[in-house]
Amino acid sequence: MGRYVVRRLLQMIPVFIGATLLIFLMVNVMGDPIAGLCGERQCDPATAARLEQEFGLDKPVWQQYVTYMGNVFTGDFGTAFNGQEVTELMGTAFPVTIRLTLIAIVFEIVIGVTLGVVTGLRRGRPVDTGVLLLTLVVISVPTFVTGLLLQLLLGVKWGWIRPSVSSEAPFDELILPGLVLASVSLAYVTRLTRTSIAENRRSDYVRTAVAKGLPRRRVVVRHLLRNSLIPVVTFIGADIGFLMGGAIVTERIFNIHGVGYQLYQGILRQNTQTVVGFVTVLVLVFLVANLVVDLLYAVLDPRIRYV
Amino acid sequence: MRITTHAGWAVCAMALALATAGCGGGGGGSGDSQAVLSASWGDPQNPLEPSNTNEVQGGKVLDMIFRGLKRYDPETGEAEDMLAEKIETSDSQNFTVTVKDGWTFSNGEKVTAQSFVDAWNYGASLRNNQRNAYFFGYIEGYDQVHPEEGEQTADTLSGLKVTGERTFTVKLTQKFSTFPDTLGYAAFAPLPRAFFDDHDAWVKKPVGNGPYLVESYTRGSQMSLRTWDDYPGDDKAQNGGVDLKVYTDNNTAYTDLLAGNLDLVDDVPAAQLKNVKNDLGDRYLNTPAGIIQTLAFPFYDEAWNTEDATKVRQGLSMAIDRAQITDTIFQKTRTPATDWTSPVLGEDGGFQDGLCGEFCEFKPDEAKKLIEEGGGLPGGKVTITFNADTGSHREWVNAVCNSINNALDNERACTANPVGTFADFRNQITDRKMTGPFRAGWQMDYPLIQNFLQPLYYTNASSNDGKWSNKQFDDLVNRANQETDTAKAVGLFQQAEEVVRDNMAAIPLWYQNGSAGWSERLSSVKLNPFSVPVYNEIKVS
């Protein structure tokens, strides 16, 4: 187990370096950000040169990358164009996005798994067909359409909720955005659980458990669900990274000042330091979540041992 | 790595605490002058230093926390003395400025002549990377503190001299009769010593001499401003303060206004204009602002720099149905342009209705004829380039293209070419990569006809994006700047504008209005000619 974790951690290093380098190159392809700083005017050459120097843009790309990563390891993520430290931006953005992600994941687990279990146990019945169709519809409508529609209906027409999220972004205001963010994944979790449950229901250990005369509830929760959760956990684990980085659309619609918003602003202003900084953290989250999921495997399925 | 994470959390907790504290007070007081309103805002692009702010969002804040030598009247746009007791000159080149007595910054420091000179020197100095440094370009010694290349050889402008506690002199490199009228621009604001002594702290929480104080500032999400009770000016705030809230999407801000979460929106999205009457009734304002939208052309491209191309440009201009577009897309919040300035200048200021003549009227048949006479569109088609990240540019560019296509009876004559980011758009302009017309918006810095012409069409001027160059125009502008008689100067500028017209250096599209919508709590909402709400006059109930 210990050796496995160490090996996985070592494997993370090249992936981490590769992913950050990739995003660094991508942002650099966008070109010179200085021109955008001077409004509808040409920056005067002297100021432009000074600005390039200040943000380290006058150096070759590889050197910029090495300097940047060197700084990152000492905790310095650089400065955004508005003079704010990127770590400060992260300090305000990540808590908001973490709350949003938490809500989304709770929705995925509670609604997704419940619907999945119900439909899995009643395969082929009207409930199953109905939920199946619903999940397909949710998957096929783009998030921004769902988001705008719900915002207009719940926020303005019926006045049930605030249409946007205040800057403190408390949990209750994030419920609708969380649901919108989770919607597609929610549909997948439902389908995944359903397939898994339906499959495991026919397995020997469930038949044995039923034959032993265990109460149905215990069979479902202790035996069936536990074993069916592996693919679901895998999916949700990997989804954490996706939800945190993929909230660009949701955060824009509901005016949430989280990671997605900062990334969007950073890209519009071609602010290398902000974009690379945030993506660096997201890559770390992604890698760690992957590892945790794999370790959870062993917990859920005693047959699996990591060596 | 671990250290960083912890530091991040600490900052966050602090920021949250600040934001909560800042917000807790909102809506508490019932008295008129105590009540706080909330207003939409955009994240300022640059640090909030006066000489570093060149866009409206940062400008809003500066307008609330600073007062300069001059102030533009919120209604007429006329430059009036604010902190200036008098600005005297005998030759339009050497000016003596006397600062009024009794003004202080909100931290108690006196506003003196030195406050201005220090601020201007700071703004001009290359070392400080100020985006608005070129505003000081007319002052003698600018070449030394801000050379085109190489190191600066002086720290202060030789043209600025403090001659007393409240007086200083300004020497310009050339005659510039309307120089005093430019001093209302935010870049010319005074700065307290606190700015220089602890710059980082100042940028986190700016201190100025305007009617509002910054109470708290969570960058990227909210700024809370409160009325400064000891403000010495006569334009004291009529409300308790303003909470500026950052919105990424102006549509969300409008939605929030409808839901009662926001009091003031100063940029109603084009798509919602049709609903405004229904949603807000008379709580909506639509007034002219000093903004004009034009289409510029790449004169560095051979195809556009010929005699015949003038006819093509004129033809394109006549193929655009301005009235239809401003009616349908903008619901009359734009007015079809008939010259290259803005109605906010007034007739005396140089605005001349109809200067463009028939070239700005929609005449599809003549448009087609003119373009054919000019040898047709270069390469058989045009693309209109614009940045797609802000505003409602996509809508109007598509509409302009459709109008041209319909007039020319060719569905593929004109195509819109969106550029993903503003920075990239500016890059393509700076690197001279444009091959066809592109969006050129101009928001005036100060309400002078000079500001609508010189920066945009003078040879190699900073916003002459199309690199148009015309000796006759340059000469007329030079003569106008040296003219001490205002009326005569305006006349010369108008002659220069006629040169722009005869060459169709840019196609004028429409004058942009400022629009604002507000909640039932507010009254006396006004927009100034820069389309910024006059916050200090808003009354909250």
Add this chain to the structure above:
Amino acid sequence: MSDRHDEPQAAIAGTSMGGAMDLGVDEAESLEKRPGPDGAGPEERPRSLWSDAWRDLRRNPVFIVSALVILFLVFISLWPSAITSGSPLKCDLSKAQEGSQPGHPFGFDGQGCDVYTRTVYGARTSVAVGVLATLGVAVLGSVLGALAGFFGGASDAILSRITDVFFAIPVVLGGLVLLSVITSNTVWPVIGFIVLLGWPQISRIARGAVITAKQNDYVQAARALGASNSRLLLRHIAPNAIAPVIVVATIALGTYIALEATLSYLGVGLKPPSVSWGIDISSASPYIRNAPHALLWPSGALAITVLAFIMLGDAVRDALDPKLR
């Protein structure tokens, strides 16, 4: 135990594009648990699997409906003028936002263009993006995944880490960055971008499937008989490993079409004069209160298309899974 390590990664594949790949897990597992080749020779196995599947599919109403929808889409993509007479670029601003009227059943959008005509013409671009991007992703992903799975060892380690690198980049973010600098107004940049960030998902699934197939007895037998690597991979392993790739690719196709719409909404998708549902949905979304019809029709068309492809993928998955027979 080494196979076990691979599965979580195969499943993680699901998330990057909005997540269709849950099926990767089931598929990998079901293939693994599939009984050995018994008496059937290796050459006949794939044929019987596919013909079994085909027999199943022909009787599956879900498959028939989705296949008909897709055939219809392909038809109007190739010959849009068969069911419309107008031009999608002919717009009259004076008719902006008007509702349904004779000759214009879906009404007009914010620019006064005919929504019906644009929806019909939009199919071509959207289907092209979906199909071509999926082809690219499938080819690139399965080649790299198969190589990694087949050769194992160092090449697997390197390829797998490269896969992880591309996987770790959030897709919408990558699109914003890469596509914002593209000036071309063809569909190729969008397709290229989807292939660039989409291949890891197929690659992982292909790798897992190849590893599973590699251990089958008949492959060992062929190897013992001296078959070359390329023959082993192409003749013996690929036919058995391709099923999960097809399943995931069909479902991913739907998500790619939706992704194009999201990119357009963020301002970096396809550019005019391209006509696509994504462009129309994003330009109609601000007008949702005044002209909901301009949003409804292209969104509906998009949803039906995505739905058809996902249902097709689902049906194929069921048909290829012997346990569900």
